[in-house]
Amino acid sequence: MKKMVLTSLLAASALVGVVAVHAQSATPAASATPAAGAPQIGDFGFDIAGMDRSIAPGNDFYGYAGGTWGKQTAIPADKSSFGAFDVLADLSRTRTHDILEAQKATGSKIGTAYATYLDTAAIDARSLAPIKPWLTRIAGLTDKAGYPALLAEADRMGIRGPFGGGVGQDAKQPSLYALGLRQGGLGLPDRDYYLDAKFAPQKAAYQAHIAKMFTLAGEANAEARAKAIVDYETGIATVSWTRVESRDANKTYNKMIVADLTKSAPGFAFATYFKDIGTPVDTVIVGQPTAIAGIAKAIADAPIGVLRDQLLMRSLDAYADVLPTAFDQENFAFYGTTLSGTPQQAVRWKRAVDFTSGALSDDVSQLYVKQYFPPETKAAADQLVKNIITAMNARIEKLSWMAPETKAKAHAKLAAFTPKIGYPSQWHDYGALTIKPGDAYGNQMRANAWQHDWNVAKLGKPLMRWEWGMTPMTVNAYANPVMVEIVFPAAILQPPFFDPKADLAVNYGGIGAVIGHEMSHHFDDQGAKFNARGELADWWTPTDVANFKALTEKLAAQYDAYEPLPGVHVNGHLTLGENMADLAGLTVAYDAYHKALGGKAAPMIDGFTGDQRFYLGWSQVWRRNYREAQLKKQLVTDPHSPSEQRADIVRDMDPWYAAFSPAPAGKLYLAPDARVRVW
Known part of the structure; x- marks a missing residue:
């Protein structure tokens, strides 16, 4: 179903896009000790068994960190690619399924929407009757007026x-x-x-x-x-x-x-x-x-x-999914199989969950967060955000290419940030949305109309700063430059991204770098055009802009050279903002990790140093296998680079070289003067 844009006229930047935290007063966590209890993944939050140690880190860090996982992990038949995001998305969908199954018997709005979407026999029995009046309206158009x-x-x-x-x-x-x-x-x-x-x-x-x-x-x-x-x-x-x-x-x-x-x-x-x-x-x-x-x-x-x-x-x-089965199957055959390579359509209950979560997002979300987002997870994530903001402030102060007056404004922009963690501070009211049993087409049409009407009714009204562009069940995150905010839904605050019981290094290499990624979008080649009030305005000096462009052009050229498929390259300028955010996010997360150690040396765990575990944690979240058709489509349409190239951003970071000692002849090795250092 159609989702109206809830953010700005400039699209927010997601990872795969309330109380303000003032960076000047943020303090790092006092302890570097993982929370009591066992992490969900491995001994310290990382899947060692998924590594391929026959690969030299300097030749292919992505393969070294997750090559065995890649060889042993099949892409499910109903997916065009598969990785850590999908594992959590499946978990989120299963949890939501259980919620909606329980709601079916109550006669609630979300239970009715879900049950009606599931009833394909009723949809088939009605044939094209529900959409016929609209098709007749189209056929009746006789002149362009x-x-x-x-x-x-x-x-x-x-x-x-x-x-x-x-x-x-x-x-x-x-x-x-x-x-x-x-x-x-x-x-x-x-x-x-x-x-x-x-x-x-x-x-x-x-x-x-x-x-x-x-x-x-x-x-x-x-x-x-x-x-x-x-x-x-x-x-x-x-x-x-x-x-x-x-x-x-x-x-x-x-x-x-x-x-x-x-x-x-x-x-x-x-x-x-x-x-x-x-x-x-x-x-x-x-x-x-x-x-x-x-x-x-x-x-x-x-x-x-x-x-x-x-x-x-x-x-x-x-409306193919709420029309007779033949339309649904043909729609998937083209958009799912031909364009993305997905062999099999997702079973109906999964799509019913997605429909209901889209049509009545906040009604479903409230039940989800009550059950699956404990306060301690939110508190730990809040602290991590503060630590990353502190690290970003310190990085800005050390920049040699940015003028002092611009640095002052950059600090002010960080101080103006609104981090949103887990779920919105208030919810939409769907009282005006009618959901009818047995009317799947009508339910989808009315849900679309509700979202449209809500969107256009904003004209002339005060800004709704509480509104989110993602549900808490979404495994993603985003930065919105005009809101000066970074947003992290509940569903991404789970392993492998974040586990309060995991090693600190893995958490900072995972969710810490994700937080830094979204934060840095406010200072990337587009986000940097918005000031501390979220206004599209020039606040960098011309020299700052020139210096910044010279650095980012080096990164664009680096990514232009990547060839994920024979003859098909990454578009370095299309993916520039996301690649910069990966580099910046990982850079500030590394600083924040060392600050959180409180001056102590990180312990060795399972033979890995703290810095090694930090970079392994980063690569772990980007594990992904692709179908070729999907990868081809991504390289044309997606501002995000493929997962392997995202993981390999480590080659631009000096501490990675110290951690893994890659040979100068290695494929990833960059001479010190060739490494891109923006932040």
């Missing part, structure tokens, strides 16, 4: 159109909400899938998928109409910005009067569209102006039948 209003209705239903966006914080006035508009209109994962010859098989399969869905819906001339849609979207891809261009916070902030937008992008009635989606605004923040103009022209040039057909296709895909 009615197209914006129909798109607005589709948007409320969670159906993607030629434009994306929503209501979020104004990046230059973050205390205010504003409407944002971004490029859209593609059914494939990226513009490259339309324009790059190496994706020709996927493009052909997409056209076949459209034809199959049309045939299932009883539509005539399916193949010709499918080709027309793909041709139309190829034109949109041609004018779309690349992902590298679209991650630039300055280039994507273009506040425009709606009348001026209409002049610069003729061919689409934006004022009508904004009014009908519930945002009758005078101004809008446009993400990619030339792309928006190009899409408007494509709409103006396209036959009305093609516009109808694209909306029909988007509708069938958006």
